[in-house]
Amino acid sequence: MPDRVPVIVGTGLSDYPQAPHLDGVQHHAQAMQRALADCGVAKDEIDGYLDAGGGGMMIDDAVTMAEYFGIDHRYIDGTMTGGSSFEFHVQHAAAAIRQGLCDTVLITYGSDQLSRMGRGLGTGGLGRGVKRFAGPQQYEAPFGNSLVGSYAMAAQRHMYEFGTTSEQLAEIAVGVREFAGLNPRAMYREPITVDDVLASRLIADPLHKLDCCVISDGGGAIVMTTAERARDLRQPPVYVLGAAGAQTHWNISQMPDFTDTAASRCGPVAFGQAGVTPADIDTIQFYDSFTITVMLLLEGLGFCARGEGGAFVKEGHLRRGGDLPLNTDGGGLSSSHPGMRGIFLLIESVRQLRGQAGEAQVPDCELALACGSGGWLSCIGAVILGREHP
Amino acid sequence: MSKPFWEAASRGQLLIQRCPSGHRQFYPRAVCIVCGDDPEWEAASGRGTVHTFTVIRQNHARPFRDELPYVVAMVELEEGVRMMGNLTDCQLDEVHIGMPVEVHMIEAEPDVGVPFWRPAAGGPGTRGATA
Numbered sequence: 001m002p003d004r005v006p007v008i009v010g011t012g013l014s015d016y017p018q019a020p021h022l023d024g025v026q027h028h029a030q031a032m033q034r035a036l037a038d039c040g041v042a043k044d045e046i047d048g049y050l051d052a053g054g055g056g057m058m059i060d061d062a063v064t065m066a067e068y069f070g071i072d073h074r075y076i077d078g079t080m081t082g083g084s085s086f087e088f089h090v091q092h093a094a095a096a097i098r099q100g101l102c103d104t105v106l107i108t109y110g111s112d113q114l115s116r117m118g119r120g121l122g123t124g125g126l127g128r129g130v131k132r133f134a135g136p137q138q139y140e141a142p143f144g145n146s147l148v149g150s151y152a153m154a155a156q157r158h159m160y161e162f163g164t165t166s167e168q169l170a171e172i173a174v175g176v177r178e179f180a181g182l183n184p185r186a187m188y189r190e191p192i193t194v195d196d197v198l199a200s201r202l203i204a205d206p207l208h209k210l211d212c213c214v215i216s217d218g219g220g221a222i223v224m225t226t227a228e229r230a231r232d233l234r235q236p237p238v239y240v241l242g243a244a245g246a247q248t249h250w251n252i253s254q255m256p257d258f259t260d261t262a263a264s265r266c267g268p269v270a271f272g273q274a275g276v277t278p279a280d281i282d283t284i285q286f287y288d289s290f291t292i293t294v295m296l297l298l299e300g301l302g303f304c305a306r307g308e309g310g311a312f313v314k315e316g317h318l319r320r321g322g323d324l325p326l327n328t329d330g331g332g333l334s335s336s337h338p339g340m341r342g343i344f345l346l347i348e349s350v351r352q353l354r355g356q357a358g359e360a361q362v363p364d365c366e367l368a369l370a371c372g373s374g375g376w377l378s379c380i381g382a383v384i385l386g387r388e389h390p
Numbered sequence: 391m392s393k394p395f396w397e398a399a400s401r402g403q404l405l406i407q408r409c410p411s412g413h414r415q416f417y418p419r420a421v422c423i424v425c426g427d428d429p430e431w432e433a434a435s436g437r438g439t440v441h442t443f444t445v446i447r448q449n450h451a452r453p454f455r456d457e458l459p460y461v462v463a464m465v466e467l468e469e470g471v472r473m474m475g476n477l478t479d480c481q482l483d484e485v486h487i488g489m490p491v492e493v494h495m496i497e498a499e500p501d502v503g504v505p506f507w508r509p510a511a512g513g514p515g516t517r518g519a520t521a
Contacts, residue, residue: 136417138392139416139417139473139474140474142498142504143462143474143475143476144446144449144451144454144457144460144462144476145444145446145462145474146446146448146449148448149444149446149462152444153442153443153444153462153464154442156442156443156444156487157441157442157487160442160487201447202445202447203447203448204444204445204446204447204448205444205445205447206444207444252474253417253464253472253473253474254417258441258442258464
């Protein structure tokens with residue numbers, strides 16, 4: 001009986017954080033070439049393909065990209081849950097591999113967001129006229145909310161309910177910046193302090209500029225296959241031990257509880273599949289669109305009790321040398337955020353588990369948790385990856 | 391689906407939905423999100439409290455860039471549903487979670503009223519321009 005345990009064998013990142021020589025589709029392509037070269041899989045072996053689109057170009061949906069790449073798929077998936085899409089993709093690909101629906105899976109993402117649209121994007125709004133907006137957006141568009149504003153409303157409520165402070169949120173940005181200093185490709189590498197974060201201008205109260213992720217270009221690709229096939233490949237396999245996703249809303253005005261995300265639903269499922277607890281995790285790669293995103297994921301996944309995220313981050317767990325280093329590539333807050341960053345979380349987890357993270361390497365890294373947040377704290381995907389299979 | 395809401399708003403009336411079992415919801419949909427039954431329109435009180443909010447200080451899109459800074463709030467109606475809205479007629483530093491607010495309609499374009507919010511009568515607001 002062949003061993004159909006799903007593993008990640010190849011990863012590739014396209015040029016980032018700024019790559020004016022690439023369009024969105026070219027980011028997909030470059031990342032794919034690098035992921036295949038990483039593991040030694042040939043392109044014609046790929047029989048499963050997953051792509052969320054969302055790179056800002058109309059032609060990067062899954063079926064169009066499969067045609068573009070020349071992939072004769074037996075399994076295809078275009079699930080789009082915003083920045084967490086790729087954590088959902090790993091869940092789906094793992095199931096498909098176990099079921100024998102396909103053997104060798106490619107997941108890609110690419111975006112030229114910075115080069116194409118520039119830095120105004122993150123706070124960009126829509127016009128007031130309601131007649132131009134169909135569906136739920138007509139009930140939000142008239143009010144000039146921004147992307148940052150949606151997360152700011154969650155931060156404001158967290159502060160109100162639990163006494164969380166701007167200093168505590170800033171601590172997250174400071175720690176991630178420290179890791180960015182170790183990544184030659186990170187967009188911002190100079191160390192910052194809590195005071196620097198608080199002194200940066202408010203974008204949407206209570207979030208400051210340095211509470212917000214960067215805007216970049218970039219893309220990534222992942223190759224998954226069976227543990228059996230992985231034995232003949234270039235890289236040590238990284239095992240998918242648990243993968244789960246959940247959704248509470250899509251539009252921010254429908255968020256049922258501004259201090260609780262779907263992480264509290266999908267976290268226990270992922271931990272249960274892996275047979276581990278938060279205390280066993282060696283590094284976390286979390287979606288850090290904003291500092292509050294990280295805090296809500298920490299609480300939702302059970303790394304600390306609900307409402308205690310502020311005190312938890314102040315204890316230094318997430319910093320370099322801490323027992324739960326966060327976003328060791330510099331994260332979205334300092335390194336890169338091409339719009340939907342979830343694939344970077346998985347790729348950095350793999351780098352840590354292979355022991356290939358250089359100065360940022362977490363000692364004895366056996367278990368990593370990648371957790372993506374898509375939309376406006378809407379769709380959460382948690383993936384637990386391990387160096388060994390139990 | 392949305393036409394009755396916007397037409398009512400242009401007449402100064404705020405509508406939400408309520409199904410035969412009493413589940414209320416906003417935004418309007420063709421089904422009740424609790425039980426799947428048919429929702430009907432119901433006039434809301436127009437009174438609520440600020441559940442959470444932010445002060446938008448950067449937005450490049452018109453017309454909002456000309457109105458900065460302004461408050462975007464999630465207002466929890468007395469009926470229990472929440473809706474997004476702008477808060478006017480008060481100073482920015484007066485806005486707080488739990489603040490009582492009441493609706494007032496702005497005619498954003500012909501025949502389309504948009505619900506805005508201001509401090510409830512007797513509340514802490516001061517009349518005048520939004521800060």
